[in-house]
């Protein structure tokens with residue numbers, strides 16, 4: 290990318306946008322503009338080809354059937370894998386996260402192939418669905434504050450050696466395997482079970498994606514009073530006794 294423009298691609302809003310995922314695109318867009326970047330946002334429906342020239346790709350959460358359709362179409366298209374080969378950044382939430390892995394269990398109870406962009410495998414949890422607030426300490430390499438979010442998933446995700454957990458949960462289930470991990474990442478590909486939308490709850494993750502795309506270590510500060518108030522409110526709500 291040029292140093293003043295950012296191509297933001299929101300992948301398959303018609304299938305994977307069950308949880309207010311447009312909020313993630315809005316937050317990246319706004320925070321990039323606040324830093325003087327010219328943002329071109331492209332919303333790519335599932336009957337359209339995935340452009341390979343994007344800088345940041347966002348993929349949201351969804352129900353089991355749309356998740357299967359999305360993974361089939363993404364695999365057939367191949368554009369997202371090519372974009373990542375070219376250095377693109379991907380941030381995927383919940384169903385989108387599972388699709389980034391090697392495989393997940395679909396709505397028919399069968400294994401669906403994922404894109405293999407993250408070394409993770411998702412199965413169906415035997416226990417109750419993971420629903421509720423999550424607080425997590427982010428991987429120290431990412432230099433992020435405590436993460437907050439809301440999870441709602443039946444799938445459980447096992448991490449392979451090719452990824453690091455995005456966070457360790459203080460509250461909630463995260464990947465749901467009982468190992469205390471939440472999400473996964475490697476290089477420029479990130480997956481999480483956190484909704485919220487997660488980038489509105491944790492704008493520093495949006496900044497991380499922007500920094501990666503610009504290949505810089507820091508961005509000019511922004512006024513985060515509102516975000517911080519939301520963070521404190523959610524942490525208080527999550528930790529108060531029932």
Ligand code: GLN
Nearest residue numbers: 350351383384442443444
């Ligand atoms: N269908 C997936 C699951 O239940 C993902 C759900 C979601 O995106 N919230 O695990």
